[in-house]
Amino acid sequence: MxxxxxxxxxxxxxxxxxxxxxxxxxxxxxxxxxxxxxxxxxxxxxxxxxxxxxxxxxxxxxxxxxxxxxxxVVAPCRFAGPGACGGCDWQHVAGAAQRALKATVVRDQFTRLAHLDVTGLLAGVEELPGGLLGWRTRNIYAVDRTGAPGLRRHRSHEIVHVDACLLGAEHVGDAAALADSWPGLTGVEVARGDGVEVTLLAHRPGPGRQARGRRPPDRVDVVAGPQTLAHRVLDREFEVAAGGFWQVHPAAAETFARALLDTVAPRPGETVIDLYAGAGALTAALAGAVTATGHVISLESHPAAVADAQRNLADLPWVEVQRGRVEPAAIEALGVRPDVIVLDPPRAGAGRAVLEALLAQRPRVIGYVACDPAALARDVATATAQGWRLTALRAFDAFPMTHHVECVASLEPPA
Ligand SMILES: C[S@@+](CC[C@H](N)C(=O)[O-])C[C@H]1O[C@@H](n2cnc3c(N)ncnc32)[C@H](O)[C@@H]1O
The missing domain is CATH 2.40.50.140 (Nucleic acid-binding proteins)
Incomplete structure (x- = not known):
């Protein structure tokens, strides 16, 4: 408290x-x-x-x-509102106005953190197909001490018991798991791919001591349903570990892949480094653009995601999937002169040391996919301090009803 x-x-x-x-x-x-x-x-x-x-x-x-x-507007979900479920922020706002609010926030983050006026670059926040509800292909329901599942209140450990989450796709938002009791678990996760079959994953308290009020990360195991989920992006099938990272909105991965290709325009024969590459959704798109005369190196730290990428991209021999943390030494150790660098880091962004290592590679363009505009703006500030220019910025409403917004940006070096 x-x-x-x-x-x-x-x-x-x-x-x-x-x-x-x-x-x-x-x-x-x-x-x-x-x-x-x-x-x-x-x-x-x-x-x-x-x-x-x-x-x-x-x-x-x-x-x-x-x-x-x-x-x-009237919030469609009866669990949204003051003191209730904290999963949504903008249920009381019409869709177009939600996107306008997010555009204001993105512009404001760039003004505050990168000292850049992006009004001329950012036309607005673009809508994804499918509407405001029923889009989440993955929900993690928290479980209380009695085993009852629900969703957390805003900035709280308290759990609001819900019988459905309107943001969830079919079988995720109305998951059968919500009617069951899960004693001993900290959470129950429901995930699906493009098909309707869902995987149920149990979150159990992880080993290790509690640090500064934080629990150690949960142990997560599949308890029912397929071990891998199928997703289709740009006419390519991906098999991804059910507990692994994949964009939650069903249209997001393809939307970001297309936006990235438009933004960095990889050319046949070019060398591309794809950082924080996950199971390979963006890597495959980049590989298609550089063709077999080019070279794409993906770097990702999570072993299951690396295994997924190796399997998913096995028919593209000009793609090299590497396992490792994105760090300055690791980037240098790749030993190539990239034409294009792509990064899609977690919420914290890449950070100054990694950004500076990327700038030192002097690619013709850096493409940045970002789930937090504040982290993006901070990283862009590192680049502009060295004379690089922010040359494109698009934003997508891949998380309707919440404050989250995804950006795709490009940076180009000084002449
Ligand atoms: C936002 S996801 C992007 C995944 C992928 N680009 C996609 O479009 O599906 C970020 C990825 O970065 C990985 N990751 C997080 N920290 C990392 C690090 N320090 N080094 C390498 N990979 C990291 C995560 O495992 C995750 O797969």
Whole structure:
């Protein structure tokens, strides 16, 4: 539980300002910032302060809407709202307005963290096919001490028991597992590929000591259903370990692969390095573009993902799948002069040391697929500090109803 500050538990009447990164909007109260969830810019709301540590800001939930935005809609899910399930941030917002909020956040992150005005580059956040609901092909339901599954409240370990998640695809959002009890588990995960068959994975407490309030990572095992799931991207079939990484929105992998190809335009005969390559979704697209006269090296640290990539790309002998962590020494050790470098790192981004090692390779273009615009903007700042230019930036609503947004960007070296 949060330490107590002066406003914790107070109710404030606030005028709501712009969206913040993370699914809230910013209001001001007596010189402090209040990050308010369940609201929209321009609204007047009564907000309950849910977390206040006494610093320059605190957190609140809009519990009464005094003057509503025209973009407000009735949340389709009965578990969304103040104090309820924390999985969604923008259920109360019309789809086009959700995308406009995300575009504002992306532009704002670049202004703050990269000191770049990207208004001319970023046309808006692009919609993926399929609508706002029923898109999640993977859900991890948390399990409480009694074994009952549900979803966590926002910034809390408390579990809200749900009988369905409207974001989930068929058999994921309405998973049979939600009606069962799972004593001894920390979570129950349901995943599917392009087919309707689902895999059920048990999350059990991992070995090791609890550090700074954090549990060690769960042990995750398949308990029912196929060990691998099939996904199709750009007319190629991928078999991926059911517990391994794959984009959660069914249209995401292909959308990002196409956007990446448009952005970095690999040419036949070129050498490409694909970093954080997972099971090979982007690697295959890049390999198709450089053709058999080219060379693609993928680097990925997770052993199961590397095994999947080796199997999935075995018919492309100009692809070299390597297992290892993306680190400056590892990049140098690849021993090639890449024309194109692609990276698709986890939320934290690549970081300064890796970025600088990539810039030192002097490819003609770097393509960056990013699930956190803040991390992307920080990494772009490392590049622009060395004279590189951000030459393309697109953003996609691959996570409707949530604050998450995916970006595809390119960087080109100084002349
Ligand atoms: C966002 S996923 C991208 C996967 C892939 N590009 C795709 O489109 O499906 C990030 C990947 O980076 C891998 N990863 C995380 N940290 C890494 C590191 N330090 N070195 C290499 N791979 C890493 C993860 O295992 C995961 O497969």
């Amino acid at each position: 949060a330490e107590s500050g002066p406003l914790l538990g107070h109710t404030l009447d606030l005028t709501i300002g712009p969206p913040a990164h993370g699914g809230s909007c910013v209001a001001r109260h007596e010189g402090r910032a209040v990050f308010v969830r369940h609201t929209l810019p321009g609204e007047r709301v009564r907000a309950l302060v849910t977390e206040d540590r006494g610093g320059a800001f605190c957190f609140a939930d809009a519990v009464e809407i005094l003057a509503a935005s025209l973009d407000r």
